[in-house]
Amino acid sequence: MRNSIAVGLLFILLSGACYLFLDHTDPPEPQSSAESIIDTAPPEQAVTKNSQAKQEEQKTFFSWLGASSEEILSQFKEPDRIDQSPYGYEWWVYSGKDRYFQIGVLDGEVVTAVTFSENPNEQLVIGTSYRQLNQAYNFQSDVSIQSGMYAFQLTEKDLETRPLIPLEDGWSAQLYFDTFTEELSAVRAVRNDILLEQQPYQLTYRGDLPTPQILTAEEWEEINQGAEQQIFEMTNYIRQRHEVDSLKVHHKAAKVAFSHSKDMNEHNYFSHHSKNGDGVGERLMEANVPYTRAGENIAAQYIDSTAAIHGWINSKGHRESLLDERYTHLGVGVDQLYYTQNFLALP
Numbered sequence: 001m002r003n004s005i006a007v008g009l010l011f012i013l014l015s016g017a018c019y020l021f022l023d024h025t026d027p028p029e030p031q032s033s034a035e036s037i038i039d040t041a042p043p044e045q046a047v048t049k050n051s052q053a054k055q056e057e058q059k060t061f062f063s064w065l066g067a068s069s070e071e072i073l074s075q076f077k078e079p080d081r082i083d084q085s086p087y088g089y090e091w092w093v094y095s096g097k098d099r100y101f102q103i104g105v106l107d108g109e110v111v112t113a114v115t116f117s118e119n120p121n122e123q124l125v126i127g128t129s130y131r132q133l134n135q136a137y138n139f140q141s142d143v144s145i146q147s148g149m150y151a152f153q154l155t156e157k158d159l160e161t162r163p164l165i166p167l168e169d170g171w172s173a174q175l176y177f178d179t180f181t182e183e184l185s186a187v188r189a190v191r192n193d194i195l196l197e198q199q200p201y202q203l204t205y206r207g208d209l210p211t212p213q214i215l216t217a218e219e220w221e222e223i224n225q226g227a228e229q230q231i232f233e234m235t236n237y238i239r240q241r242h243e244v245d246s247l248k249v250h251h252k253a254a255k256v257a258f259s260h261s262k263d264m265n266e267h268n269y270f271s272h273h274s275k276n277g278d279g280v281g282e283r284l285m286e287a288n289v290p291y292t293r294a295g296e297n298i299a300a301q302y303i304d305s306t307a308a309i310h311g312w313i314n315s316k317g318h319r320e321s322l323l324d325e326r327y328t329h330l331g332v333g334v335d336q337l338y339y340t341q342n343f344l345a346l347p
Helices: 009-015 048-056 069-076 130-137 156-161 192-198 217-241 251-267 280-286 305-313 316-323
Strands: 023-025 031-037 081-084 090-096 099-106 109-115 142-145 150-153 164-166 171-178 183-191 202-205 293-300 329-335 338-345
Touching (some): 069 090, 069 099, 069 109, 081 217, 090 217, 130 183, 171 192, 171 305, 183 192, 217 251, 217 305, 217 316, 251 280, 251 329, 280 338, 316 338
Antiparallel strands (some): 031 293, 109 183, 142 150, 150 202
């Protein structure tokens, strides 16, 4: 079966190879932080779709890999929107109450895909326990690709939160786990050349690495806007999974969030407090955003929205903000690889 999961034998073959690696690279360490302001307020101045989703899910996630854009359109129809990514492909986003998945299309072909959707017919079923999947796939701290020329070294935390398994035909899959429930939360499949460009783990290699893409300010602006919408939708999909009401968009809070992400990016720092000492409360007050409760999640150096949201899911403080039933609104701001969420309960 094309693109079926390689079990056991592939791990044995890869682990048996022996190479002298000439170099290694460490990806920037992802960071995240959460801050809440509780029960305080600044001064005053300051049917068809459900049935359609069920039909779409009859085909398994891994049958999408390498498919043409025409095949995707035939199966899923037009996406809800198309977002740009920093890695050359377009994200075709399919978002709704009963589904959330993204398909990355480059030159008319699927090169990556992410799914949060639950489908009992899948080879990797969302909600399956970590223990069960580890027994099936024997997660490894060293994963080699492309005939052993490149080897990812996963840390203990990587193995716990996002193990990597090789697939056939030059593909790999990242399994995103919720460490609080110890269950599979999302799956990313990615063609290995794209994986090498992203470098989500420490990498040992011989030969050359893909040349990073140089993006213009206008291209980043479009990428940022897509990432903001993705994080907003992922947040609500996860809240729905935990039976918590969805959040409404708050445009002023989103502008405040973006300004903080941009400030951190431009001035190379990572903190809830701006360089002038202002925290989220002061930033919201300055933008005349009223609230009775506010919280902020920040993250940096995650490769994209899926990675950032799972960084937050697996941190106690961030998770509490994501799932807090008292919040009613959310503003998201992204500037390149800096991410900010501002949660609000309004007066």
